[in-house]
Amino acid sequence: MDWKFIIFSLIKIAVVVGVVQGIVAYSVLAERKISAWIQDRVGPNRTAPPFMKFIPGGVFLTRLGIFQPLADGLKFLVKEDFTPAGVKKIYFFLAPAISVIPAMLTVAVIPFGSVIGDQKMVIADLNVGILYTFGIVSMGVYGIVLAGYAANSKYPMFGGIRSSAQMISYEISMGMSVIPVLLIVGNLNLGAIIGWQATHGWLVAYAPISFVIFMIASFAETNRTPFDLPEAETELVGGYHTEYGSMKFALFFLAEYSNMVSSSAMMVTLFFGGWTLPFWGLDHAATSLGMGLAHILVFIAKMLFFMIVFIWVRWMFPRFRYDQLMDLGWRRFLPLALVNILITAVWLWLRS
Amino acid sequence: MPVVVNRKVLTFWEKLYLPAIVGGLKVTLKHAYNTLFLGKVVTMEYPEQKWTLPTGYRGAPYLVKDQDNNTKCVSCQLCEFVCPPKAIRITPPGQNGQKADRTNAEKMPAEFEINMLRCIFCGFCQEVCPEEAIFLQKDYSLTGLSRSEMIYNKEKLLSLGGEVGGIQKWKLKLEEAKAQESFPVKP
Numbered sequence: 001m002d003w004k005f006i007i008f009s010l011i012k013i014a015v016v017v018g019v020v021q022g023i024v025a026y027s028v029l030a031e032r033k034i035s036a037w038i039q040d041r042v043g044p045n046r047t048a049p050p051f052m053k054f055i056p057g058g059v060f061l062t063r064l065g066i067f068q069p070l071a072d073g074l075k076f077l078v079k080e081d082f083t084p085a086g087v088k089k090i091y092f093f094l095a096p097a098i099s100v101i102p103a104m105l106t107v108a109v110i111p112f113g114s115v116i117g118d119q120k121m122v123i124a125d126l127n128v129g130i131l132y133t134f135g136i137v138s139m140g141v142y143g144i145v146l147a148g149y150a151a152n153s154k155y156p157m158f159g160g161i162r163s164s165a166q167m168i169s170y171e172i173s174m175g176m177s178v179i180p181v182l183l184i185v186g187n188l189n190l191g192a193i194i195g196w197q198a199t200h201g202w203l204v205a206y207a208p209i210s211f212v213i214f215m216i217a218s219f220a221e222t223n224r225t226p227f228d229l230p231e232a233e234t235e236l237v238g239g240y241h242t243e244y245g246s247m248k249f250a251l252f253f254l255a256e257y258s259n260m261v262s263s264s265a266m267m268v269t270l271f272f273g274g275w276t277l278p279f280w281g282l283d284h285a286a287t288s289l290g291m292g293l294a295h296i297l298v299f300i301a302k303m304l305f306f307m308i309v310f311i312w313v314r315w316m317f318p319r320f321r322y323d324q325l326m327d328l329g330w331r332r333f334l335p336l337a338l339v340n341i342l343i344t345a346v347w348l349w350l351r352s
Numbered sequence: 353m354p355v356v357v358n359r360k361v362l363t364f365w366e367k368l369y370l371p372a373i374v375g376g377l378k379v380t381l382k383h384a385y386n387t388l389f390l391g392k393v394v395t396m397e398y399p400e401q402k403w404t405l406p407t408g409y410r411g412a413p414y415l416v417k418d419q420d421n422n423t424k425c426v427s428c429q430l431c432e433f434v435c436p437p438k439a440i441r442i443t444p445p446g447q448n449g450q451k452a453d454r455t456n457a458e459k460m461p462a463e464f465e466i467n468m469l470r471c472i473f474c475g476f477c478q479e480v481c482p483e484e485a486i487f488l489q490k491d492y493s494l495t496g497l498s499r500s501e502m503i504y505n506k507e508k509l510l511s512l513g514g515e516v517g518g519i520q521k522w523k524l525k526l527e528e529a530k531a532q533e534s535f536p537v538k539p
Contacts, residue, residue, distance in 0.1 A: 037384040
């Protein structure tokens with residue numbers, strides 16, 4: 001353990017967490033704006049510091065709602081931190097933390113760039129990257145279940161129970177859907193998976209069914225529409241976070257959007273070549289600083305595309321019914337994923 | 353007797369959900385495109401854009417002046433009586449009070465107050481007024497920093513009301529009277 005490693009790791013952690021939080025804040029804005037556009041509305045377009053109208057382009061940025069996340073964050077911070085009577089205090093305080101920590105931890109193994117200098121652009125270059133991700137993601141359910149339990153009221157309880165059933169069910173299809181990728185690549189390290197895709201082409205072409213199942217399962221894992229049964233505003237008031245307010249609620253929000261970020265990053269890494277592009281010579285590890293930065297930008301651009309898909313789909317679908325959700329998870333995706341594994345294995349066996 | 357609703361039997365292609373998903377994506381994308389690039393927005397950005405109010409819109413009641421800039425109100429207090437939320441308060445001039453501005457009226461109110469926080473914009477005052485001195489006009493966004501500020505007095509009501517031309521009942525009556533006087537008397 002040398003000092004250089006520790007210092008650079010700390011720098012990378014600080015930058016990655018900062019960037020992820022920034023993306024989270026602005027994806028909330030994107031959510032509001034895109035929903036507005038889809039529904040023929042304008043969206044947030046007023047919030048601005050008073051001097052913005054004197055700066056060229058300031059009016060445009062204000063119309064775009066660039067300052068809305070700052071105002072939202074400030075609001076959450078200065079709001080009264082209210083604890084309802086009758087909640088189970090310890091769990092009530094613990095639940096937001098437990099749901100936000102796994103959400104943030106997932107990004108640790110994702111290679112968000114090739115190299116800058118002699119530093120690999122990944123916080124923890126684990127050999128079992130995918131297993132780590134699945135392990136951490138499955139912890140995310142505890143926060144939600146605990147929140148539902150701690151609130152000591154019926155609707156959050158419903159939300160918590162639904163989420164536990166939903167997330168455990170879809171984790172299985174999610175894990176099964178990734179196995180063909182591992183079979184093809186033969187490595188659990190995410191960096192190695194990207195390296196394989198750089199030479200052979202994107203894995204989405206080799207395992208399209210895996211990608212579809214993984215994508216839909218990650219919609220379910222992040223509790224997004226059409227699988228937002230744990231929240232289900234229309235039927236469960238607010239679901240598991242009904243009793244939460246101010247910053248504790250904001251932490252759940254943060255966890256949801258961080259999960260979106262990490263799911264998008266996983267999709268990009270596993271199926272869409274991570275930081276590589278097949279042209280402009282961006283398909284091998286960077287040799288210069290500019291190329292390293294370009295790799296990071298490529299990764300973020302691909303990730304943002306999937307974030308937008310997440311948001312887009314939310315404003316398009318009605319929610320699944322509970323039995324439909326279970327039916328889809330257990331009776332459609334799980335057999336499909338198993339057959340997919342079999343087909344991939346047979347195909348690989350025939351080729352070898 | 354239970355009614356059996358025959359569900360449509362879905363084909364394999366429909367059961368995949370994929371056509372529905374693609375259709376949904378197309379619809380939302382079309383709406384987003386229309387909003388973003390063609391400016392088809394249903395939102396009206398309120399303080400900058402406002403409704404064009406129809407004639408007969410019932411906004412805040414104001415006192416009006418006649419064509420000679422005289423107070424039309426004669427302090428009959430009918431509006432005060434009819435006002436359901438009791439928002440109007442009229443102080444009559446009394447026996448030795450100020451005379452009316454116009455010659456064909458006996459008196460005018462010494463003070464005329466409408467509490468706009470109480471007013472429900474019902475229009476009874478306009479309906480009951482024999483002098484057509486109070487009209488519900490097109491102001492709907494009345495704001496103030498204090499409760500006392502929201503009690504509009506006579507001076508303020510008259511300045512806000514302005515002159516409502518067109519409805520000149522007394523002129524009509526005068527013409528009627530003149531027409532009757534110049535009635536061609538046949539020998």
